[in-house]
Amino acid sequence: MTEQLETTRDDSRDEERRPPRAVVGSHRIEEEIFGKVFDTNIIRRIWAFVEPYRRKIYGAVAAVLAFTAMQLAIPLIIRYAIDHGMKPGTGGHALPYIMAAFLVAILVNFAASYLQETLVGSVAEDVLFDIRRAMFAHLQRVSLSWMDKTEVGRLMSRLQGDVNSMQEFLETSVLSVGDITLLFGIIVVMLTLDFKLGLLTLSALPVLFVVRLFWLPRARKSFMAAHETNSIANGALAEAIHGVRAVQGMERQSVNFTLFDDKVRANLKTHLTAARYAQVMVPIVDSLTGLAMALVIVVGGARVLNQALDVGVMVAFLFYIQRFFDPIRSLTLQYSVMQRAMASGQRLTEVLDVPVDISDAPDAKTLSADMDGSVEFRDVVFGYNPRHPVLKQVSFRVNPGETVALVGPTGSGKSSCMSLIHRFYDVQQGSVLVGGHDVRDLTQDSLGRQIAMVLQEPFLFTGTVLDNIRYHKTDATRDDVMRAAQAVGAHDFIMRMPDGYDSVLGQRGGNLSLGQRQLISFARALVADAKILVLDEATANIDSYTEMLIQKALVKLLEGRTGLVIAHRLATIREADRIIVLQNGELVESGNHQELMKNEKLYAKLYDLNYSSFDDIPEDVIDDAMTRPAT
Amino acid sequence: MRAARPSASLALVKAAGWGKGFSILTRITVMAFRHPWQASLAIGATLVASAFQLAIPRLLGQAVDSTQGVLSGGSEGQAAQDALLTTALLLLGASVMRGLFTLVQNYFSEAVGHHLGYRLRLACYEKIQRLSFSFHDSMHSGDLITVGLLDLEGVRMYFSTALVRMVLLTVLIGMGAYLLLSTDLLLGLLALSFVPFVGWRSSVTQLRLRATWLELQERLSVLTRVMEENLGGIRVVRAFAAQEHELAKFETASQSAVELAHQRVGIRVANTSAMTFSFFVAMGLVLWVGGTKVMSGEMTVGTLTSFLTFMTILQMPVRQLGLMVNAFARASTCGARLFELLDLDIAIKDDAAAPELKVTEGTLRFENVRFAYPAADREDVLVDLTFEARRGETIGIVGPPGSGKSTLAHLIPRFYDVTGGRITLDGQDIRKVRLQSLRRSVAVVQQDSFLFTTTIENNIAYGDPWAKEAHIERASESAQLHNYVLGLPSGYDTVVGERGVSLSGGQRQRLSIARALMLRPAVMVFDDSTAAIDAGTEQRIRSAMRRYAADRITIVVAHRLSSLMNADRILFLEAGRIVESGTHAELLALGGRYKALYDLQVRPGDEALSA
Incomplete structure (x- = not known):
């Protein structure tokens, strides 16, 4: 009993600042974020929700294609302007026509981009809410024993996080149609304009592809680490808020502060690493762009000097080069979106497939209010x-x-x-x-x-x-x-x-x-x-x-x-x-x-x-x- | 019971005025520059990167001109070749340098943000931990989380998305404009004509998008609530066959969100399309006028090319003008809320030279204690309360709901400060001693105890994380928890709390009793903390604790009389005053309110509850 009275604490313990039995915050390993890239079964299920809007989707794809075509056309028009519209001494008869073509191109571009974004944006929103409604309605009917087994928090993350990533998927998948078309379009146009020069310029492309292939898994790991340490730190903060009365009652503030510091510091570190990964691509892409342009100038310029190439073509090349790394960049990002969407889609279908044990019989009667009440x-x-x-x-x-x-x-x-x-x-x-x-x-x-x-x-x-x-x-x-x-x-x-x-x-x-x-x-x-x-x-x-x-x-x-x-x-x-x-x-x-x-x-x-x-x-x-x- | 919640001031800060906004932004800027070399590197690199960026169009123009020179019969072929090679190398160099400096710019501006975020997070955490109960009573925990998560994020992003971007845009647009205008005034004006329009549209749009975003969040949180309550209360929903009703509720909330979501798409699309269009119109004009100039020989194709390239380069940053404006707006509102929290005064804290509490005899005294919750025009919850408790004594406190029982319990560890009179422990006013030493001497077992998501062992050792295993088990035994824990598959390593095994109310209360026992306090307060424990187990807990009771003061607040019948003294509280006081037998004999309560609780015809 005297032992129980030793209220003075050993002060040396306070110096060792991380006590053995203390943690702040809790962290549950998050659910599988990435699934297969492509799962036909899930695509089919999701398509069922998109189907009612299919006309809009077709329209959107058409608009995306038109938009991409205009992206490709504009440098070409500039090329014609330079080579045919403004040659000194030609009198410039062609220029007005070329300008008219330019005007048409930008009008089409305007309309197509407007249509594409409106359609994609609104369909994605509608589908998002449709999926959520379907799940919510389904949950009203599934058996209570299933509901008892399932945490509300888990269901909520289905209804929110997973549904949102489907929306993201829908938006990007239409856009990636545009990206792929743009990429191939640029390649085709370049090769048609000048096969050799085109080939030479495009040689930078595989380099970027290979670099990104190596970069992507590492970068993604670092991004996920940053994301995870972030939610750990936020979880600890939320715990401090909810449990503040217990914390103060037990005088845990100093210990908790030290522990929280560890978590936030870890978060800082992973974020800095992630930032390094994210930024390292910038000089690589810029250098490759510079290299491609230098090649066009040296090789293309020499051929212009030999009169083997129109100067307008060279200018068009320079414009295309400034564009053609964009689709690669966004396509690799969309790859992750796809994987995430497949994992989410998997979980959504799981909820939608929970059997409804109890439903009304086909000839079910209405229990009238004047029954006896037995x-x-x-x-x-x-x-x-x-x-x-x-x-x-x-x-x-x-x-x-x-x-x-x-x-x-x-x-x-x-x-x-x-x-x-x-x-x-x-x-x-x-x-x-x-x-x-x-x-x-x-x-x-x-x-x-x-x-x-x-x-x-x-x-x-x-x-x-x-x-x-x-x-x-x-x-x-x-x-x-x-x-x-x-x-x-x-x-x-x-x-x-x-x-x-x-x-x-x-x-x-x-x-x-x-x-x-x-x-x-x-x-x-x-x-x-x-x-x-x-x-x-x-x-x-x-x-x-x-x-x-x-x-x-x-x-x-x-x-x-x-x-x-x-x-x-x-x-x-x-x-x-x-x-x-x-x-x-x-x-x-x-x-x-x-x-x-x-x-x-x-x-x-x-x-x-x-x-x-x-x-x-x-x-x-x-x-x-x-x-x-x-x- | 806790005080009613006065509307919290933090949540009410909406848009700050210009002056206030400016001072907040200044404050964030100053904080960012507390990482001087990183911040300077970020800004320095921005300047260099944009200089290289601006060099590229010129070089392209030169390249085109070199080829043209030969065509028009100017310079020698070999010289032109050399010139091309030089230009190409310069271009490559400029691109590489631009890339490298952009990396430095982006990395360090993000780094500054992350370091800033690190410091703010710690500050925020510490503040929240230290702010007194009255503050937490008045704040919705969700609002506090919003401040600590979202508002902090808004402030953190300020350096990279607002400040550095502003430098970048100023240099790019300013220098670009200078270069274009000095080359050809008319063409320069045409080339830049899209800038004001796009800048303005983008700013207006971003601010509108932000406003609708906030509104959308609001509506989505209603939707979230509807869904969450439905799923959490699914039994009620089914019991009342109210699925239709719930679906209708969902539909309404969902509709209102989806409408706004569509509206947002509309706002966004209208503007991106218009911005792109205006850019192309400007480009068309440059092409036309420039083309005419080229034809008349006033201008070279290379210059025209460099104009067009300039425009392409400017397009992206100009579109981002809106994002910058938005980042400024966001940082100033988020900063207003965050700083308001960080600047709050902590109501209950140590005096500078407060001495440690020294518990000698162990006598607790309430002297004419008066208390009212801090919100204005609140009536006194406790009025002129005076009593004394000595070491070894158990004091029972009972009374109707709202009589101030829990409040009294919360005053002893100074969760709130008395508004009149004083509370002393061995003659020391508890407001005059170090808070930490006081709270280590007083343990309150709360009504609804918060369990942390960690092992049972860590939860019991929460107040003394250095504790030895034997101590933890002893406390757990006294609280009648040990056998239950041993029955769990992972024993003391079982994770409990929000994300762990869920314990019943009684188990939770037993755990929090064990937790309090670990502190070996001089004063132990049970704030109605055995309500969910069955009477038999409670008796066993009491007899286990009787061993230590001689060394401390025990205060038991309860409405179940069997919990406090054996107390040395029972205080009957009504409307904040002690109306009856004495032992169980004395109070029964008195035949007053206590007796009435006793009669209410005991089955008619039964003589007494088994003690």
Whole structure:
């Protein structure tokens, strides 16, 4: 115990500034960024989204070709101007015609560039949103078990990062058509103008190709390193912001500063390396351009001197040379874009291909609002993994207007019952009936409208209190909302908020306490006005004052409805008309409080443990109670 | 409970006035020149590179003229050959030099930016770490991240995209204009005619694009929120069969973003096409007028060629004028926000000569403590609070929501400063001692504890990263966490937190109790930090800690009475005042508010909760 008191710290430790057990920020290795360059399967899937806009795409490609043709034509026109339009002594009759040709060329150029960019830009945006919409809509229907397994953050990066890289891909792929045409165009025009000179000039081209081939993988590695160290440093900064209270409470500022310094320094280093790689190409391209021009001047100039070549041709060559490294540069960049897009496309199709387990039967009926409100389980067998059933041959019936409490230790299958009523999952055997109909014969939409559900973790959306209570019942009036809030006892604290019902809730209702959020979700269920209420009581401790409000609200909420409550609090359980006790997926007993107490089985034992809530009971205590003979 | 959030001033800085903008840019410039040789190299290289750049058209013109000279029967063939060779070599040399100096220019201007970014990041990080709770209460963490990421980026890019580019453009356009105009005034004017138009269009467009970009970001963040909430709350969505409703929400948000995205494409396209067109029109005019001049012998083909080449060279930088203007605008708004953060005063900090806290007897005293959250017109949360706690004592604090329980807990480690009265530890006012020494003596187990994304071991040792393994395990045992951890496949090396294994609320709270135990504090405060732990486990934690309780003050804030029934003294808080105080038995006997609360929590008919 005296050892525990040594509050003075060994100061030498502070000098060794990087302690063994400290890190800042976290970093997950990012997902595969680059995929195959070309994957026909993915291209086909993406094409399905582009198809509706194919006319625009064809138009864009045509415009790109026209644009490129004009890029090629302009130096040629200049050549004609020099050789034929302005020879001293020719009288200059040709010049006006040549100028007219130039005017036509630049007008076409203008129109083509306008068309190309508008079409490509807008189609890419439209496709981007179409893909995102398709994914989002699909995610509304995929099975909940898949959603449970998948982090929201991961899905969001599909909906954003991956979709964006598809947009980028779309834009560049049309442009690379232009680049390739330009490259070949320049080569063809040069060789036609003067084969030998053309060949000589083009000799610089393979050099650049080879240099870039060596450069690209290294450069890309350095760019990725820079990108990665950057996100590491940013992650550490975000952590400092989110965890600032813990940091200050634990006095970790100095240590963290040192560690953060390491990360930012690493980031500086990789960025400088990346900058070196990026810039090293500049003198190479410039030197090659200079070399090509020098060659044209020496060789071409000599031939002009010998009158074997028109001076205009030489000028045209000089103009082409200034252009012809551009397509190579952008083509190599587009190569990376393609690879990235293929990896993204792969992930997008994965999401789009997640099977929808539960869909309406072709002849599904609408569950009408005047059904009786009964719920029945008939020999239900169900498991998330069919080999390990969570519910084994469970049968019970909840009569219209009755409130039934589902009770049992963790893992007994209570939550699964609740999900099955709503047909979040399909049973493996037996059937679940609502209002006398098998839920598989009903439309999911009408089923949802007749069953209101309150989850353990109240989930609120960003928006006003009013919108949150009204939720999808957009036709509910402000009065309806207020009446519901009054009924559940939420009105008072809502009115104390700065703008009452129009107060905007923070992220997930962050500015409300858990109990208050619970009450709002009660009000939401009340507005939904369904025949059946399914409720999963919150387990977390709520302060006693709010707890009291919640208990009262619950009574209001269940009035005139069929209620199925996963109950944790004894108060709730005792109020229920009937209690169903589940254990290990089997129904072990049912009846009201008095009956079950007389039964002296699981319920009585749990109750006798004297905990204020069944969920407080540690597992070993339950095990103990179960093995001990009843008292 | 934390204070309501007053609108944060940082987020509200929009466009700064000209004077303010200028002073911000000056400040960034001064900071950039704190790397004097790199910055000077960047700017020096820019000047040299543009000089070589400007030499190229002349050389091309000369080359063309050399060939023409022979044709018109001027000089000798051999001399012309030599001249061509010389020109070619010069051209090659100029190209190589231009390339090399451009490399130097680009590399060092980026390097200056990265070094600047490095320093700013550290400064930003340190500031954020040190700013007190009241600041963080008032700031949305997302806004703070925006400042630390995006605004910092805008400032970092200033040197290379605004300043160096400005030098480059000034030299290129200025020198180019001089060379062209001095060669042929009329043709020079024609050749330069596109410059003002393109420069102006490009600037206007970039600024408009920036404005729409900001707006687009806003709309996209709405869309992001809609999607994120939908996916996070998918059970609610399904439970209410609200897919249609959600899709409609998505559609609205998506539509509003896509419309703006189209608008952006429109703005961009209209201008790039117009700019290219004006360039070609100018080129056509040069060709025409120049051609006529060549015909009349007033000008050589070489000069015309050099004019045309000049124009080609100028075209790119002139188009980038807009980017430069944009970079200036961005740096001044981003800088305004970033510097506002960096210049903030830290409300809670050490006095210059503050002594270390010396804990001797271990007595904590609240003397007429008054507290109100910093936002204006806030009422006092705590009023005239006076009590004393000695080493070995446990004080329980209870009361209705909003009575100031958590606030009280936050005052002891000086997360906030009292607005009246004082808090002392062994007679030393906690505001007069070194903050670090105070916080090492006071540990607060927070209500919602933040777990860092790292191993369980590192999380427990967060406050004492030098700790020995045995200590970590002992703390973990006391917090009833050890057995759970051993059951995990990777034990203490299991990564938890946002990106790791997710722990239940109770497990998180147990971990944060272990974390606090590691500090071996003289004062240990539990701020409602056992709410998610079941009663049985809580009892075991308490009995494990009883061993150390003799050496410290324990303060337990809770609403579950079983958590604090055994305290030496229980304070019942209401509206910031102590209304009842005494032991559990005394307060029950008093029959007041505490008794009422007790009755509420205990099942009717049950005599007492098992202690």
